[in-house]
Amino acid sequence: MKKIIFYSMILLSIPFIWLGCKKSNYPGGVVSKYFPLYDLRNLYKGSEVTLNEDNMFGANSVTGVVISDHSGKNLPAGLLVIQDKRRLNLIRGISISIGADASKYVPGDSVAVSVSGAVLKRVDGILQITGVDGSAVSKIASNVVIPAYRVGSSFILAKPNDYESTLVTIVKAGFDPVAKPTDTYLGDKIINDGFDNFTLHTEPAATFANNTGLNFNANYFGIVFNTQDKDGNLKPHLRIRTLKDVIALSSTPDIASIIISGYMADAEGGDGNYEYMQFLATRNIDFAVTPFSVVVTNNAGASSPTGIFPTKGWATGADALASPAGLVSRTYKFNLTSGTVAKGEFFYVGGSTKLINGANSTSIAASKWIRSKNYTTATPANAPAGNGDGFGLYTSGLFANSGNASGFAVFEGTTVDVNSVPIDVIFIGAGGSLYSAPSVGYKIANTDFYDKIDPISLTVQPFYRSGTNTLSFNYQLPADQGFWNKLGGVYNPTLGKWVKARTQNDLDLSKSSPLSAIESYHLRQTLDGSGVVLRTDTIYQTRLK
Template identity: 40%
Template sequence: MKKIFKINLLVAGALLFILAACSKQDHKFVISTPSPFISNLDIRKLYKGNDVTLTKEEMREATVIAGQVTSDHTGRNLPEGLLFVQNSRKVSATIDSLRGIAINIGASAANYLPGDSVHIRIEGGVLKRLNGVLQITGIPASNVQKVASGINVIMTPVSAVTMLAKPENFEGLFGVVYNSNFEPNIGVERIEGVKTFNEGSGNIQMNVNSTATFKTEFLPYSANVMGLIIPSATGVPQIWPRIKSDFMATSIVVDPSVPLGPNPAIITGYFADPDGTDANYEYIQLMATQDLDFRQKPFSVFTTNNAGASTPTGAPTGGWATGGLRTYKFNITRGTVAKGTFFYVGGYKVIGGTNSTDISQANWVVSKLYNNLPGDDGVGDVTANLLANSGNAAGMAVFATTNVGLNTVPSDVAFYAGTGNAFASGVGYAIVDNDFYKRNNGTSFQPFYRQGTNTDKVGANPEAAQFSYLGGVYNAATKTWTTKRSHKTVAVPKTSPLAVIQEMTGATRVIN
C-alpha cells in the first residue's frame, strides 16, 4: 500500500511540475493580417440593388482589386471611361469564380490594354449600376497601378442558355460566342447597331456603336464574336466587340442550285451515357458530305428511345415523328457546314457531362436543353434520357428536311442497343440505303428498321463516360461507303479537349 502511495505521489508531483513549467511559458499565437486584395466575385456580392460605399468594413479590411485588363478602347466601341478587369479567387475546382467588373476612371481607361495586370485601390469608391452597367465610381486614375503587361487574357465561351440563366456571372467578362448565326441582308447590312443572333441554344445581342472604327464591316451569315459582356441600359446581356479582329466571319458560301445527294449528312458518333446525369448532356456528332447551308435547306435530327415504359407504347405508328417519350426532334434551320467537317446536335456544349470541358468552339447547329424543353414541332416530350443506355432498340436519324412523316427517307440512320419495340404491323422507323441498311432486298421492299434484313446495329449498349465513334469512309463522288463504319469507343474524362472526339485514329472521313 505504501509503495502504491509513493507512486501516486510521484505522479502528482510530476504533473504539478509540468503545469508550473507551462505557466512560465509565453503563449505563442499565429499573428496575421487580412489580405488587402478582394476578388470581383466578392465585390459583386456586395451589390443588392442599392449603391454601396466600399469601406474596409464592407470589404473585410480589403482595399485593392488585382486583375487583368480586358477592355480595349482603341476600337472606340466600349463605354467611355470604363476600365474592365477580370479576376478569380481560389475556391473549389468545380466552382467558377472568374468575374469581371468595370471601374470608372475617366479618360485614363484608354491608357490600358488587354493583358495589362493592374492593382486598383478602391477604398472609398461607390459600387453602383449606371446605364445598366455595374461599376465602381469615384476612383481617381492615380489609384491604378500597372504591375505587368502581356498577360494571357482568359476568354470565356458564352452561349445563350448559360448566360441568360446567370447573367450576373458573365457581366464584365471577356467572352466569345462561337457560330453566331445572323439573318442579314447580305452585301448591304453593316454590323453597326444592336444585332440579334442565334448560336444554337438561343438568341444573344451584339452591340456595335456608331463611334466604332469597324462599324462599316458587312454582317455575314455566321461569325465568331469576341468581346465584353455588357448589359444594355435595360439590362439585356450583350456582347460588345472591342476591335475589328473581335468579329470574325465564319460562314461559307453555298450555291443553292447544287442539289442535295442521298446522304448529305451522315452520323459519325454519339455520347449516350455521360458521367453523372444524362439530362441535357448527351449529344450526336455528324458530318457533312457536301457544303450545307441550313437557311437554304433546313434539316432535322431525331432520336428514338423504345424502352418498354416509353409512351406511346406499341408500334411507332408515326415513325420518327411518333413523339411522346419515343422520339425527339431537333430542327436545324441556321448555320453552315463545310464538306467533310463535323457538326453537333444535343444539350449543353460540353464534352463529358457536368463540370466538363466547354466545346462550344465546335460547330453546334443546335444546342437544346431537352430535359427542359419539348422537341421541335411538338415531336417529343421533355426527357432526361435522349439516348438510351440499354434496353430496346435506340437510335438516331438525320433528315434533309423538317417535314418528316412515316415514309420520309432519312439522310442517314444508326441504331444501337437492343432490338425490340421498333417495328410491327407495317410501321416503324424509316431507314436509308447506307452501310448498315437497305430499303430493298432483291424484290422485297423493306423500308423500316427491323423489317426483313434490316436488323444490323452500329453498336451494343453505350459505356459510361465513353464517346461512341463509328469511323468509316464515305465517297462523296459515288455517294457510297467505301469502308463500312465500325463501332469504337474513346474515354472522355471531364478535362478532355475537343480533339479527343474529333482527331482519334479511325474517325469518319469523307473523300472525293
C-alpha cells in the same frame, strides 16, 4: 492552488484576445490587400455600397487584367474594365469609372486599383466602382495572356450578373436574319451561336460602325455589359472592342438536307429487328433522284473487328465476309434509294417490324419509312438477307446498350468509304477503340455538338474524340426499358445551323404508346408514390425554324 487559478485565468483570456483581433480573411495569416472581384460583386445587394477595409475584410484594393480597349470607341466612355479569377477559379469582372485615363490602358495590362472610400453601384445598368481617380490605378505588368473564355449565349442570358464586365467568346455565331451585303455593324444586331439569340451592340461613334461585309459565321470576342428594364431586370449584350474581335469562320451556309431527331436503341424486351432511327428532312427529297445512306456504328467489345481502331472509318463494317453466330459488325449501312419526303417531315430507317417499342407494341408502319429491313436474318446462307447495304453483317443488335460508344451518321449518296464525311452524326457514350491520332476514326460533321475545325484554336479535328469533339448522348438504364431518345433542338435551314442545340429527352414508352409520343411536343409528369404530380416537364421535339 494559486498557480492553478493563475493558469486558468490565462486560458480563459485567450478567446477574448482572439476576438479582439482585427477581422481577417485568413485567420492566423497576413491579410491580402487585394479583394477578389467575385466577393466584390457580391457586396452589392441592390443599393450602393461604400467600400472600406471593414466590408472588404481588411483589403483596400482590387487587382486584375485589363480587358477594355477604347481605341475602337465602342465601350462605355471612362470605364476601365478588369477581370480576375482569384476566388474559386471563377472569372469575374468589374468596370471602374476613372474618366479619360481609362483609354491609357490596353488588354493584357495587369493593374492594381486602390478603392477604399469608392462607391459600388449600378450606373446605366452596369455595376461600377465609382469615385476613383486615375491616380489610384497602378500598372503592374504588360502583355498578360488572356485565355479565350468560350461561353454559350444561353448561359449569359440566364446569369447576366456573373458575366458582366468579362471578356467572353461567342463561338460559331451567325446573324439572324442573315446579313445583307449592305448591312453594317451599327446598332443592335441579333446573333445566334446555337444556344440562343444574343444582342451584338455597336455604338454610332464606333470606328467600325458603318463597316459592311458582316460574316455569315464567326467568333465574336467581346465584353458583356448590361442594361436594366423598367422592372430592374438585367438585359445583357455584347460589345466587340475593334474588328480584330471578329474571327470569320465561313462565308456561306453548309445546309444539311437531313438531320437526326431521335432513335430507339433499346426496345422493351429483345432488340433484334426492333431498333430504328428518326430523321427530319430540311427540304423536299426524292431518294430515287438524290440517294442518301445511314451508317450505324457499334463498338461493343464483341464487335468485329475487335480490339483495334476503325481504320476504314464509317466503312469498317466487320472486315469479314461471313460471321459466326452472334458477331456484331463495327458499322452497318442502310441505303436510302426510293421514296419521297417533304421539308419538315419525319421519316424512319431501321428494322422491318416497324413497331414503336419492341414485340407486341404499337405499329408505326403507317408513318414515313424510307428504308426498313430485317437486319437479324442469316438466310440465304451465301448472301444473308440481313447484311448491310454494302457493308455490315446481320446482327441481333445494331446499337450497344451500355459501355462502349455507338452512334449513327447520315451521308449524301450511297458510296461510303474511309474518306466520307457525314452531313449529320450523333454518338452515344465514349468508350472503346474510337480514335487514334492523327487519322483513324469516325469522321464528324459540323453540327451542334461537333466541329471539323476547332473554332477557337482553328486546329483541324475531323474525328469523334479528336480535339474538342468529345460530347455524346448517354445510355439509359435500366436496359430493355423501352426508352425513346427524343432529341429536342431547332435547326434553321436558311442559316444552315442549329439555333437551339439538341438535348436528350428520354421517354419511357409503353407497348401501347402512340406515334404521336415520338413525333410531337408533349408534357411529361413526374408522380410520387401516391400519384401526386411532383413536376411537369415539356418534352421538346426537333423542329425547323
